Amino acid sequence: MNKLLRFALTVTVLTLISVAVPLRTSAQIVNINNDEIDSDSVRRAFDDGPYFGLYKDNYFIFGCPVGQRVTRENTNIKFQISIAQRLTRSTLPGGTYLFLFYSQKCFWNVLENSLPMTDLNFNPGIGLTKPLFVKDRFVGKINLIAEHESNGRDGTASRSWNRISLGGSIMIDPQVVVHGKAWIPIIDGVENKDILDYCGIYQVGTSFTSQNGRFGLAVNLVKRKGWKLNYNTTVELNYRIFKRDNQFLFLQYYNGYGEGLLAYKEFHSTVRVGLVIKPRLFSDY
DSSP, X not given: OHHHHHHHHHHHXXXXXXXXXXXXXXXXXXXXXXXXXXXXXHHHHHHHSOSEEEOBOEEEEEEEESSSOOOTTTOEEEEEEEEEEEOOOTTSGGGOEEEEEEEEEEEEOTTSTTOOEEEEEEEEEEEEEEEEEETTEEEEEEEEEEEEEEOSOOGGGOOEEEEEEEEEEEEEXXXXXXXXXXXXXXXXXXXXXTTHHHHOSEEEEEEEEOTTSSEEXXXXXXXXXXXXOOEEEEEEEEEESSTTSOEEEEEEEEXXXXXXXXXXXXXXEEEEEEEEEOOSSOOBO
């Protein structure tokens, strides 16, 4: 566990450094009028912008279950670190970019003795990102990623799987984004052969932002395997603390299975609040 904690701390420090670096180019894309977001300006922004930055939301939240007795064991901190390293400029076929991705999610029982981190999930990946344009205007992007997810444990506590995922995000207008992601699973974990029954086969979602950019609402649905309407649901609310920053007050509600790998078969209905640092354009899921 000490090795895992040192690794988590290293990733956290690197992420904080990347957040501290002004995201000049990405901010230019967001701040200009939508009519001016054309293909040339977006490609220049990608090419000239920082190689190291955020991927998914980076958050630190604390909360408890909904609809059951609150105890020290079921009240915890959940945090996620998510970063991306761009490896190329827009010189690959189709104007795509090669990225390294890394996300890490942790559940930390801070109210228990010794403050145990009960579940750490590691999610590295590598893949191609392509900006999307309609009539020379930037409208979103698609990702093709080979990714791995595991909890770094052995024996009966080991959880591991791989997937080839294809996802995309589309800006309906500057305030509305819809996204989806589907994957081909490659399940190598002996202890989680039925993981698709709980962690799903595809996901869809949408996010809304107020015109002044201060308030946001996001919904993400992960479809579990089978023909029933069985979804893992995440609802998020955020409020921008300072007008020009990308730090937000954050509320997240999770309802379903598979929130963490170790207890992926357990149902959770949990609400947590805290802080989130978001990518400049829109969040990946």
